[in-house]
Amino acid sequence: MRKIKSEIIIDAVADVCSKANFELPEDILRCLGQRCAALETGIAKDILREIIENADIAKKEQIPLCQDTGTANFFIKLGKDIIIEDGNIYDAINKGVSSSYVGNYLRKSIVSDPLERKNTQDNTPANVYVDIVSGNEIEIIFLPKGGGSENASALKMLIPSAGWNGIKEFVLNTVNDKGRSACPPLVVGVGIGGDFSSVGLLAKKALLRKVGSNNQSIFYDNKEQELLDDINKLNIGPMGLGGKITALAVFIETKSVHIASLPVAVSIQCHSCRRKTVVI
Amino acid sequence: MKINLQDLVLNTETLKAGQKILLSGVIYTARDAAHKRMITMLDSEEKTPIDLINAAIYYCGPTPAKPGAVIGSCGPTTSSRMDAFTPRILKEGVKILVGKGARSNDVVNSIKKNSALYFVATGGVAALISKTVKRADLIAFEDLGPEAIYRLEVKDMPLIVAIDSFGNNVFARG
Numbered sequence: 321m322r323k324i325k326s327e328i329i330i331d332a333v334a335d336v337c338s339k340a341n342f343e344l345p346e347d348i349l350r351c352l353g354q355r356c357a358a359l360e361t362g363i364a365k366d367i368l369r370e371i372i373e374n375a376d377i378a379k380k381e382q383i384p385l386c387q388d389t390g391t392a393n394f395f396i397k398l399g400k401d402i403i404i405e406d407g408n409i410y411d412a413i414n415k416g417v418s419s420s421y422v423g424n425y426l427r428k429s430i431v432s433d434p435l436e437r438k439n440t441q442d443n444t445p446a447n448v449y450v451d452i453v454s455g456n457e458i459e460i461i462f463l464p465k466g467g468g469s470e471n472a473s474a475l476k477m478l479i480p481s482a483g484w485n486g487i488k489e490f491v492l493n494t495v496n497d498k499g500r501s502a503c504p505p506l507v508v509g510v511g512i513g514g515d516f517s518s519v520g521l522l523a524k525k526a527l528l529r530k531v532g533s534n535n536q537s538i539f540y541d542n543k544e545q546e547l548l549d550d551i552n553k554l555n556i557g558p559m560g561l562g563g564k565i566t567a568l569a570v571f572i573e574t575k576s577v578h579i580a581s582l583p584v585a586v587s588i589q590c591h592s593c594r595r596k597t598v599v600i
Numbered sequence: 601m602k603i604n605l606q607d608l609v610l611n612t613e614t615l616k617a618g619q620k621i622l623l624s625g626v627i628y629t630a631r632d633a634a635h636k637r638m639i640t641m642l643d644s645e646e647k648t649p650i651d652l653i654n655a656a657i658y659y660c661g662p663t664p665a666k667p668g669a670v671i672g673s674c675g676p677t678t679s680s681r682m683d684a685f686t687p688r689i690l691k692e693g694v695k696i697l698v699g700k701g702a703r704s705n706d707v708v709n710s711i712k713k714n715s716a717l718y719f720v721a722t723g724g725v726a727a728l729i730s731k732t733v734k735r736a737d738l739i740a741f742e743d744l745g746p747e748a749i750y751r752l753e754v755k756d757m758p759l760i761v762a763i764d765s766f767g768n769n770v771f772a773r774g
Contacts, residue, residue, distance in 0.1 A: 363620070363760065367722050370758070374725035384663050384673040387726040387746075425672055427663040427746050437633070439745045468678040468700075468723065500771060501678045501701025503723035559722055560701060561760065561770060592724040 322399075322456040324600065326407035326415075329458065332598045333416025336462040337392065338424040340596035341384045344375040347530040348507075348593045351568045355505070364563035368505075371558075371591055386592045389426040390464030392417045392446035395525060399455035409458070410448050418442035429467065449521065458600040461528055469506070469590040472498035475520055478582040487512060487584050488547065494586045495551050495567070500560030503590035506567045507531065508551065511585040514575035523587035526571035528595060535572060544570045558591075568593075602756065609654040609695040612717050615761045617768035622756035623719070627656040627698065628739065631677055633747040635685040642692060649740030649749055652689065656696035661746035662736075663726075671736040671752070675726030676700040679718070683707050690714040702771035703763060712767035719759040720770075732757040 349372065356368035378385040394413055404412065421428055421443035430444065431437040474494045478486045491510055499506060511522030535541035547570040557563025568591070577583065605625025608615070615621065628650050630638065638648050659679050663672030679699030682689075686697065687710040695716050700723040703711075711718055721729060735753040742748050763769045 366620070370722045370725045370728060374728040377731070378673070378727040381727065383666065383669075383727050383730070385727060386724045387661060387663050387673045387675050388677070389663060425664040425666050427661065427672070429661075429746065441745070466724075471678070471681075501680055503700065559720065561720075590724055 322402045323405050324402060326404050326412040328600060329404065329409065329412035330416040330419065332460060332600055333394075333413050333462070334420035334423070336460065336596040336598050337417060337420035337426065337464070338382070340462050340464055340594045341389045341424075341426055342382050343379050344385055345530070345593065345595060347532055348568070348591070349375055351531045352505070352591070355565050355568070359565070362563075363561050364558045364565060367558035367561070368565070384426060385594065386466060387427055388429060388466035388468065389421070389443070390429065390466050390594070391470070392443055393463040393465055393524070394446055394448045395461040395463065395528065396448060396450045397453045397459040398450050399457045400452055401454075401456035402458060409450060413446050413448050414444045417446045418444050459597065460600070461595060461597045463524070463527060463595045466503075466590055466592065469502040469588045472502035472588040473523070473586055474498070475516070475583070475585040477516060478584055480580070480582050482582055484543070486582070488550070490584055491547055491586050492550055492554070495556070495588070496554050499554070499556050499566065499588065502588045503592065504556055504560060504567065505558055505565050505591050507589040507593045508547070508567050508570045509587035509589065510547070510570060510572045511587070512572060512574045512583070513577035514583060515578065515581065516583060518575060519583040519585040520587070522573040522575055523585035526573040527587055527589045527593070529571045531569045531593075540572045540574065544572050605656055605696065608717075609656070612695060612715050612765040615717060615764055617761050617764040617770050619761045621719075621759050621761065623759050624755045624757070625656065625753075627658045627696070627752050627754060629658050629660045629662070629750040629752065631659050631661050631747050632681055633744050634741055634749050635682050635689070637741060639685050639688055642688065650751075653693035655694045656698065657689065657694055658752065659697075659699035662750070663746070665736070671730055671733045673726035674730050674733060676721040676723055679703055686710060690716050698759060708763055708767050708769055711763050712765065715765040717761060717765055718763035720762040721757070721759050729757065
């Protein structure tokens, strides 16, 4: 059994909160650069250039890429052979979020009650999803998610006869209806299967994959490419102003499902696809 | 094309949907909660914290400024969330709206009726846009945190005309 103090987790969480908000991941930057280079002159190219220049300024000056520094989402793999001596994982994460959002001048975007809407002043509580795994390490993946793109996400309980065509239609309609105001080029996470409560999480977890990576299933890898091609034919383009670059990637995650059901969820991520991993 | 805001509010018909401009002048931040409060004030015939006649509104909730900085990162937020409030705001005299994304038909018609303009800034390039803000002053609703109203002096803020004063709309699907 490995014993650790919660301070180690708090510090690591505070560090990923600021780094993720100041530095765009390499895979996203590379993909944006490739797409930008392939374009002729025009508004779409100008926008991609702005996004790349913005990433450069944010990293150099250690300031947020986007003013919406997001809901703090954490995906945790907690080794079963580790003990947090003086606390628990949830408290440690919230303390790290609070310290980083206040100390690093990140925006506090969380209100305590959905209708009363009073700001909690430190961006807590975080959304913390914990999987217990073997081993004595803790893997922490931070995904700050902006409200504009989150609002463009959608979930539908399809029935099995709808099949792939039904899924595809729902994904394309979701992107076409709401994608313009979600800061495209997008990364689109698709969850298929599970149930009402788990399919949304599947779609969000899909966003953790690196752009340029392949789905482990050849079948779903082909489906991802098919969806990406069709999304890019919608002529939404960067910031919804037209063009072929509406999405950088589509990622699919699946799960076993009831014989009567075919749940599908679409998690829309803006181009500021911020994520950061730390292992303790 | 460089545009001075003071001149523009008197001649909104000079710009056409799709044009790229660099805007200089005074704009006020206001997003969801600030809109709701201002509409409540207007309904109860109270004075709003900013003079809405010929004003420019920027849908933005910045990050806090680091010590020594004018402002934090300050890109546009999704405009359509303000659609329910916008016809009233335009009726009260606001001429310029700045945000991101498409607007409702009601808003397009209201922009046309009031000879106003809707600009879009690139979303998610908030560090870049912060460099165009030369001064920022808190005006009202401090308790709303990032949703407070700030008076911003901007210089050469890069924008695209999304809906012009004739109702031409770059987001119209055709």
